[in-house]
Structures are given as C-alpha cells and as structure tokens.
Amino acid sequence: MILILMGPPGAGKGTQAKRLVARYGIPQLSTGDMLRAARKSGSPLGQKVAAIMDAGELVSDDIVIALIEEKLDGSEASEGAILDGFPRTTAQAEALDAMLSSKGRAVDAVLSIEVSDDDVVRRNSGRRTCPTCSTSYHVEFNPPRAAGVCDNEGAALVQREDDKPEKIQARLAAYHRDTAPVLAYYQPQGLVKPVDGVGSIDDVFGRLTAAIG
Ligand code: AP5
Numbered sequence: 299m300i301l302i303l304m305g306p307p308g309a310g311k312g313t314q315a316k317r318l319v320a321r322y323g324i325p326q327l328s329t330g331d332m333l334r335a336a337r338k339s340g341s342p343l344g345q346k347v348a349a350i351m352d353a354g355e356l357v358s359d360d361i362v363i364a365l366i367e368e369k370l371d372g373s374e375a376s377e378g379a380i381l382d383g384f385p386r387t388t389a390q391a392e393a394l395d396a397m398l399s400s401k402g403r404a405v406d407a408v409l410s411i412e413v414s415d416d417d418v419v420r421r422n423s424g425r426r427t428c429p430t431c432s433t434s435y436h437v438e439f440n441p442p443r444a445a446g447v448c449d450n451e452g453a454a455l456v457q458r459e460d461d462k463p464e465k466i467q468a469r470l471a472a473y474h475r476d477t478a479p480v481l482a483y484y485q486p487q488g489l490v491k492p493v494d495g496v497g498s499i500d501d502v503f504g505r506l507t508a509a510i511g
Contacts, residue, residue: 299324299378300403301510302385304481305411307469308421310502312434314411315382315504322510324378327369329362329386331432347464349505352459353484354468356476370397374436378406385475408484409506411495415470424464428453440499 303311315326317323336344347357375496424437428448437443444448491509
C-alpha cells in the first residue's frame, strides 16, 4: 500500500503518519525528517540544504527524489509506505509514478489533510519538537506532560527554525505555489481523498482511516 499524505505545512501530516504506521505496519517516509537528519549529521547534503530549509523554500527535486528512491528500493518499504511531505511538486509526482511503475507498483491513495491558513499559522507557531526523538508537540493542542520537556526522552523541546512567523509565511507561499498543483495531478486518476484536518488528533485519525477504508 502506497499512501501519500498531503496538506499545508503543519496540517498534521507527521502527527497522523506516526499513527498510521502503528495501524497499518508500513513505514513513514518523511522527506522533511530525512533532510533534518542530514543537517544534524553535518553531511555535505545537510550543509547544502540548511539555508533553503531555514528560508522555508523547497529543496531541489533531484535531491528529494533520490532520497525517496533509495528508501522505496530498500526492504523496509517492500510492503508499502506512507509518504509524508513527498511529492511536493508535479515533477516529484511524475518521478514517483515512474519509479513505482518500473517496479510494478502504484500510488493507492492521496490523503489531502485540509486546514485553513490561519490554522497553519497557529499550529506551526505553537509546535515544539524533541531534538532527540523528533516527537512533535503543541504548546496548546498537544502539550507534553511537563511543559517544555519531551515525554519520551526528557529532553528540552526546541522550536524549529522554520516555525518562526516569517518562515511560516514563506512555507505557506511555497505550498500554494508548488504543492497545491500536485493534487490536480492526481485528481484525474481518482486518487485524491480530501480529509477535514480540523478537530482533535483522534478525530482526524478516524477520518483518515475511514478514507483509506
Ligand atoms: P516538512 O518537515 O515536510 O514540513 P511541512 O510540510 O512544512 O510539514 P510539517 O512537518 O511542518 O508539518 P506536519 O503537517 O507534519 O504537521 P505536524 O504533524 O508536525 O519539510 C520541511 C522543509 O524540508 C520544507 O520547507 C522544505 O525546505 C524541505 N522539504 C521537505 N520535503 C521536501 C520535498 N518533497 N521537496 C522539496 N523540499 C522538501 O503538526 C503541526 C503542529 O500541529 C504540531 O505542533 C502538532 O502537535 C499540531 N497538531 C497536529 N494535528 C493537530 C490537530 N488535529 N489539532 C491541533 N493541533 C494539531
């Protein structure tokens, strides 16, 4: 099963992907997490993408396509995958179709988590992340048990550089400009399932699993 989770920045893709992993037993492939891991390791790739990510702009298609191709070729994704944050441009969607069809596979569903721009700002500005295990919290909507501290690791939570107000606006602009058209790419194939992303995390999860069927 190849599922794509789409939606604007902060729609809840990562939050829901982790629950879908537990439900369906297939891995989450998040290009955002992969790029952040590359930055943390200080690799040449990480150094190359750091400024682009901090500005809220999209990393070049060839870089993210190569990251996803490597994962889809691996044994981890042999039963399927939940793609989180990929594809984000029509060129990435075309590359994904080509790499899947060469292996006799195809996208099963594109789950489009819908939230307003106002919600995007509220969710991203209140997000805090564990620097050790990457678990994401929200100061108001999904707080940790102790303020500012990860439930799992006990580490002090941090704010992502691209969650600063002006960067949120840049990410939103990139979403409307480059990523919203990806839905139009999948629409004629009947793959797009719109899911209301407003409500509790449990409510949204229920809608997603109902849409997957
Ligand atoms: P990426 O990490 O993919 O960022 P994003 O798309 O902006 O998505 P986020 O991770 O910010 O949000 P999310 O939808 O996962 O929401 P979350 O669950 O955390 O990419 C980062 C950067 O990497 C990009 O800007 C780009 O530079 C680069 N990049 C990545 N992929 C790329 C690609 N394919 N091509 C080119 N460049 C790429 O939730 C957000 C907050 O809301 C949390 O605090 C959470 O607790 C809270 N929340 C979640 N659900 C709810 C709910 N139902 N109600 C209230 N609060 C909620």
